[in-house]
Amino acid sequence: MNTTANATSSSTTAERRVEPAATGTPHAASYYAATAHPAPPRPPLAGRERADVCVVGAGFSGLATALSLAERGYHVVVLEAARVGWGASGRNGGQIVNGYSRDLDVVEKRYGTAAAEALGSMAFEGGDIIRERAARYGIDCDLREGGVFAALNRRQLHELEGQVASWQRFGHSGLELLDEQGIRHHTNTGLYVGGLLDRWGGHIHPLNLALGEAAALEGLGGVIHEDSPVTEVVSGATPTVRTADGAVEADHVVVCGNAYLGHAVPALRDKVMPVSTQVIATEPLGEETARRLMPAGTCVEDCNYMLDYYRMTADHRLLFGGGTVYGGTTPANIIGKLRPHLARTFPEIANVRIDYAWSGNFALTLTRIPHLGRLHDRVYFTHGYSGHGVTTTHLAGRLIAEAIDGEPERFDAFASLRNYPFPGGRLLRVPLSVLGSWYYQAREKLGL
Template sequence: MNRHSAPSTAPAGTRPPSPSSWYADSTTPLPLQPALCGRIDADVCILGAGYTGLSAALDLAQAGYRVVVLEAQRVGWGASGRNGGQALPGYGCEPSTLENLLGQDAARVLFDLSREGVELLRTRIARHGIACDWHDGHAHVAVRPRQVRELRAGAAWMAEKYGYPLQWWDRQQLRAVLDSDRYLGAVYDPAAGHLHPLAYAFGLARAALAAGVRIHEHSPVQALVRGTRPRMRTADGEVVADFAVIAGNAHLRGIAPELESRIMPVGTYVAATAPLGQARAQALIGNDMAVADVNWALDYFRLSRDQRLLFGGRASYSRLPPRNLHAVMRRRIRMVFPQLADVPIQYLWGGEVDISLNRAPHWGRLTPNVYFAQGFSGHGVASTGLAGRLIAEAIGGQAQRLDLFARIPHAPFPGGRVLRTPLLVLAMAWYKLRDALW
């Protein structure tokens, strides 16, 4: 089992391009980028070579900025290269949360920006020729009658208040494309979709390199020195720049304590079955959509290009993998697809995503020239690219759109470093019990 924060102990020249996963074994790795050595002057220095950092770097380089990206491990090493691959509009919180925090009008603007994030993702894939297995379509599915009512009401609300059409499928309609008796209905979004996460990260990196961005891998930032020209220091060098961007999410490790206190690393896991064959895979999910239930501890799944079932979930709020994880994932798969009881799991991997206390995005500035984006709360495949673009816009002098996100209030997790994880585990136990009982 791999974790996002697990360090590599191999020599730099022999370190793997990515943690072990089906993703790593099914895409061409990016060539190793050199570690930082010595001092570099730049216009912008970015911490983190995931979707957010690479997206900001690409936009800035195309605008003529000299950009350096510092990555502690390899490109896409964290959540960007290990996630479930489901790209959706919206954020980790419900629209009602943003309405309560900022009002209806601002919440509508934020949702429209999230739709822009999905279109930006599609545009970048097409413009840069990124082979990342994009497929249209996503369904949120209901397990219990209460969830049917909530999904139908939510779809109506999105159409009326947000101008966003979604399709309601009853059980019979859903059953026609999804071969599972577990679900009672679905809200289908034809504008959402799914992709190969690591291939997309590598494609973004190749586009950024072609635009002139310098990426230094195996260059963990040990200190951020704020000032007129911020400095990011590693063990063997430093970058001095006019602007700094923090895009480390769950892996800051002391770089900016005021940011770390407002996110919590949460473990999440994905299994890949043995190949099912084209006929069996198509019978399972006939329209090749991605699927996620709406339980608090959710299951999500889709098909791979080689006809595997990619099945994710089982979030760990204690930062420890669930006990007997392989058996747990097999049991979850059989609950959804009992007809796959004979199909083994061939890959199982995991890592950490960052969640904010209210599950809303946490983007903004630490100082006038130090920007950040975090708190994607398991909903970052599309919104990370949006965050990168808005930070690039702000550095270029157009900060209005980023400033709207900066208005979202974020409190630190209660309990500090010692108690915040146990308190979160207790809270999540309640939500899991609610999912199980009604």
């Protein structure tokens, strides 16, 4: 699977993408692709197949759904346009962040108490699913415990105090507020005034998690076809999913393309907006430096609207992410964009060599709440995790499996929430979103 060449210290080489090879679509030239476990070839779909469930997409959403169904005895066929974990699932920051992109008090104000209680009861389940799967199937994905939200000012620290109260209401007891000295145990910088430790958070090698889940699925009889972009999903009594070279007939279909679905399902195309985020990985810093900079081995994200997030990898590199581009385009110079943020956080490694730099898209909803639903009685979809995809994808997969298996109550708690289109449609949604982000960034600079 690793047809991607290692990036070097040169900015140009580190950010380049490898052109598709004869063996199929390669992964982005990321740290994850360079350190991924070996994976078997998975041939494209050729001809017609039959399944209980056909899943579109072999990212976390598709794999979590397929594995949850296979564990219940269903025969599942997964169609992936590129490679297992090729999109956001294999490129993200690797942080297990609990909750949703909107706090539960916002959910309650917008949708009511019943909706907040339903979503609140599930807000921490995604991380548990990851841990359960890693343990059950022996998935080596560098799992480390603990995640920190870092406050750059007193206003943000006060908001974290409110978040503690909200989360504790729904049974999340693994929280600890940190003062200015306490947070230095997690990130040894003078940048923050305090923070919040979530002991139920953590971090992983996301591509290796995806590859491990794919292997687990195949061990239960599931089938994955790579390099099989879907051209059409046909609803009906027996839904059919078509590619250029074949088709899968199934009792149910689950669409999990998220930001990389393309035009295969027109009804979903305008429900989310692709947004890119960027990540860099330094040269190995050595265990001593890594422990000095981040003594506890947890991961960190700050509380800004345009946030920075970072952690140490298993081989003692600093993996640093941030930046947002609405519409899903990749900046011309990822290293140039992120290095000043790294330098501000850890001045002593301001000029460290950057070995990898890459970009990836996630899907944003206007509400910032994951969008789950049905296109037809037998065709389900899930997308729009709005930056919280590592955990909520795994939750969504379990909920869809429950619904297909005759237990739709928890799935319907999400499916019943109204999803709003972006103002301005496809033409204006990006500039209007940019204007909105400028507003929130201006408020942060003014301390409002």
